[in-house]
Amino acid sequence: MGEVFAGRYELIDPIGRGGIGAVWRAWDHRRRRYVAAKVLQQSDAHALLRFVREQALRIDHPHVLAPASWAADDDKVLFTMDLVAGGSLAHVIGDYGALPPRFVCVLLDQLLSGLAAVHAEGVVHRDIKPANILLEVTGTGRPHLRLSDFGISMRKGEPRLTETNYVVGTPGYFAPEQLMGAEPDFTADLFAVGLVALYLLQGRKPDSQALVDHFRAHGTPGAPQGIPEPLWQVLAGLLQPDPQARFRTATGARKALTSAVELLPDPEPGEEPVEVFDQIGPLPPGFGPDGPGTAGRDDRAQAPARTAAPAPAAVPPQDGRQPAVPHPGGQSAPPAPGPSETGSFPLPPPPQRTPVPTPTQAVASPPPPGYAPAPAPVPGPGSLPAPAQTAPGPDTAPAAFAQAPTAAVPYEHGVPPTREASDRPVPVPARRPGPPAKVAVPVLITALLCFAVGVWALLQA
Numbered sequence: 001m002g003e004v005f006a007g008r009y010e011l012i013d014p015i016g017r018g019g020i021g022a023v024w025r026a027w028d029h030r031r032r033r034y035v036a037a038k039v040l041q042q043s044d045a046h047a048l049l050r051f052v053r054e055q056a057l058r059i060d061h062p063h064v065l066a067p068a069s070w071a072a073d074d075d076k077v078l079f080t081m082d083l084v085a086g087g088s089l090a091h092v093i094g095d096y097g098a099l100p101p102r103f104v105c106v107l108l109d110q111l112l113s114g115l116a117a118v119h120a121e122g123v124v125h126r127d128i129k130p131a132n133i134l135l136e137v138t139g140t141g142r143p144h145l146r147l148s149d150f151g152i153s154m155r156k157g158e159p160r161l162t163e164t165n166y167v168v169g170t171p172g173y174f175a176p177e178q179l180m181g182a183e184p185d186f187t188a189d190l191f192a193v194g195l196v197a198l199y200l201l202q203g204r205k206p207d208s209q210a211l212v213d214h215f216r217a218h219g220t221p222g223a224p225q226g227i228p229e230p231l232w233q234v235l236a237g238l239l240q241p242d243p244q245a246r247f248r249t250a251t252g253a254r255k256a257l258t259s260a261v262e263l264l265p266d267p268e269p270g271e272e273p274v275e276v277f278d279q280i281g282p283l284p285p286g287f288g289p290d291g292p293g294t295a296g297r298d299d300r301a302q303a304p305a306r307t308a309a310p311a312p313a314a315v316p317p318q319d320g321r322q323p324a325v326p327h328p329g330g331q332s333a334p335p336a337p338g339p340s341e342t343g344s345f346p347l348p349p350p351p352q353r354t355p356v357p358t359p360t361q362a363v364a365s366p367p368p369p370g371y372a373p374a375p376a377p378v379p380g381p382g383s384l385p386a387p388a389q390t391a392p393g394p395d396t397a398p399a400a401f402a403q404a405p406t407a408a409v410p411y412e413h414g415v416p417p418t419r420e421a422s423d424r425p426v427p428v429p430a431r432r433p434g435p436p437a438k439v440a441v442p443v444l445i446t447a448l449l450c451f452a453v454g455v456w457a458l459l460q461a
Helices: 045-055 089-096 101-120 186-202 208-218 229-238 250-261 297-307 419-423 437-460
Strands: 009-017 021-028 033-040 069-073 076-082 133-135 145-147
Touching: 009 033, 021 076, 033 045, 045 076, 045 437, 069 437, 089 133, 089 186, 101 145, 101 186, 101 229, 101 250, 186 229, 186 250, 229 250
Parallel strands: none
Antiparallel strands: 009 021, 021 033, 033 076, 069 076, 133 145
8 A cells, every 4th residue: 555645645656747746646535536646845945835836726627637635744745636547748649640630629729718717817827838738538539638737837916936037937838028038928828829739730849939930030921731721820829929919818719719610621531530548557456446455346246156156946936036945954945135126135144153151051960968049038128129030931042142231230331340341441432633743833834934935025026
């Protein structure tokens, strides 16, 4: 089994790596499902503040993969999100190369839809690239895209965490104004979307600098080979070097894309469908679809049924009940229970056990000659009458299994002070402890540190 983080998330195996941490497949013991957990690897204030910014982002959209929860354990912190197993756009290009235009339009429409939701929250992503765009496992059906990794995203108007002469992001997907040190804006994300679309249509990473130089020297070029002209006009509106000449919003670019799709030629006959399959791989030993320790449970449960000897054939009666199976002693055994309406089988009743005689039940030896039983004591005032001694009949339980009287003597806690009860530990009700000091102290220090860095950044602005 893997390491359990903060008593809730069991880390199973690493599935990726981001700018400030590694991404693990994990089991959420509280919600009983598999999640992706991003664990912070660096502990400096700069990385910690970016981590706090990313985990604080909450955007509920089908094409956005935002953090869902977070936890801290000693000097480690993590946040979780949905587990997306279909890989990234880079995996699809590695498998198929250049993709069909209509398939690219579906992906581009979903990307712009998710980006519009991000921009509506006032957030600039700043790192849109194929590796940060994930896909659900859909096979050859309609693809489902998720925009992820908000590690360097920021809200417009927030203080920047980098110096003025430095640029954060991925080389090759920068907008020209980013290289000049301009403030992050929505149009820079749209320029990166245009580069991602070219990457999908051509099957290779575009030369963004050469493209910008050509736009500036010769204006909008003609459509590259393999890209339909209506689609190229939309991409050219995303790739303009001047942000004022670009699409201003993701919603506007999406409307132009919808009009261009209607003008695209029909797909070629015999075109190979694009399949999005599982890129993470099977679960390691000890883990099953329902969590740790469930692998092979169904097979083990069905093993006795496969190895059991077949029952003797019998003609079923007309009332639908199962026939009685002949017993080896000549008597008919009760009919075997059949499946219920939900398909489950009731468990057979437990076998009857013969009680072992206790020392108090041993057969007494005959009394010696001349022995006379002592007279029964006469109960005095205030004393309890002795219980009547009755011989155990067919419906009377043996003394070892008889239930003790519950109202004769008011024992403490309602339990007779027998040897077995005195040796048995008294159960203590479980108390849910609060967070230990080794968890609470780092979290408080982290919050104070983030507050101090934020105040310092505002004073420096």
